[in-house]
Amino acid sequence: MLQYDFRQAHLVAIDNVVFGYDQGQLKLLLFERNIEPSKGGWSLVGGWVKPDESVEDAAYRVLTNITGLSNLFMEQVEVFSKPDRDPGGRVISVVFYALIDIKAHDHQMVNQYGAKWWPVNKLPELIFDHGVMKDAALQRLRIKASRDLVGRDLLPAEFTLTQLRNLYNCIFMKEFDPGNFRKKIISLNALRRLDKKDLSESKKGAYYYKFKNKSADQFTERIINI
Amino acid sequence: MLQYDFRQAHLVAIDNVVFGYDQGQLKLLLFERNIEPSKGGWSLVGGWVKPDESVEDAAYRVLTNITGLSNLFMEQVEVFSKPDRDPGGRVISVVFYALIDIKAHDHQMVNQYGAKWWPVNKLPELIFDHGVMKDAALQRLRIKASRDLVGRDLLPAEFTLTQLRNLYNCIFMKEFDPGNFRKKIISLNALRRLDKKDLSESKKGAYYYKFKNKSADQFTERIINI
């Protein structure tokens, strides 16, 4: 166990880019930092990696502690390790992104930690390199969403194709053609249409859909061309 | 500098998946490990991350030391951090992949370190989780090669379209149609045809091509559909 040289050890942290979707907007969960350096600035959802856990376990632990949610979708993004990236000291940070249903998580716990949901296109100034981390995570989310339907973790269980399209509009920051988007999504055969309509947005009403089953949102086929 | 808790520090290493191309084959540079654990097994090109360098700097330093090459193309793949991944102790490893011209590097230095080039489809048993690391790196190489022409770092300066196609065949482990591949590559407008032919493979001879300029292999357009 001790044949390796432990003199050159590093502090390793994780930072989670937590995406949520609410009121037609893609949002990010941010913390108001209450310790120096950069006290008062806004940061991603971070924490230390413990000696006997993987970085994945650390990222998951930190996020479930705050949101009260389990079975979160999380994916590794990239390591940030410039020696001066954190003015408080040399910290290597592994970035993850997570997708969560804003309605489902424990708001009280989030509030108690001083966290707040911000629309991705109206973010406050982020500390350190967290802005770059967010950009990298969004790019990874786009790659994910270009191959798999990402609605399951962000939308309520029952949703309209218009809602799904709006989520994709937010993720890719462009307007998808309603007819073509509908055609493509239905061709994937991953959603089941319910005999129930949302009448709040139009006179005709839009059918509610739900995901068929757990594995049906994993495609090999491309949904969005990026 | 000392407001962070340095009691829970980690050993951080890098492992490079070094791809080369030679004699029509995609190859991997591997080391015969001369320390326990797994002495005698084959490993990726690894090294420790020093206190005041980024993981990118560490990966680059390790590889230039061994090959004598500079200006290497390298890209971060993923962090491997399961507590028991290395039986010698808890080591967090950041994996990179690199593309190098086998003909151009310092063979003597490579040999002196006990390294050897192995065809990717005839690899020896790799130590620890290095096999998984290799798979992840190959997948990243495919994503890269699906958007950018990757020949520049792997092929000699002048090459035929048949050679380039064979490289892509190796990377994607499938046979691309000669006519369609040619059509696609030429349409990218990234190569310049020389008034010179390679007559070793056919009676007619195949024109040599070279890359136009440094930035011409960065496309937004898709080359290969994955």
Next chain:
DNA sequence: TTAACAAAAGTAATTATTACTTTTAATAAT
């Protein structure tokens, strides 16, 4: 009863992909 509205369906033009066939330019054999 009708106007209004977005949902949902349909369409036609364009572009990209695929699976081929034909022609070409050189060498080697006759």
Next chain:
DNA sequence: ATTATTAAAAGTAATAATTACTTTTGTTAA
């Protein structure tokens, strides 16, 4: 010299996917 041989290079036609639209539908509110 002529011809056979070879893979390179060019060409083609069918199919599939994408795009930019138009039309129809079902429901509510005026």
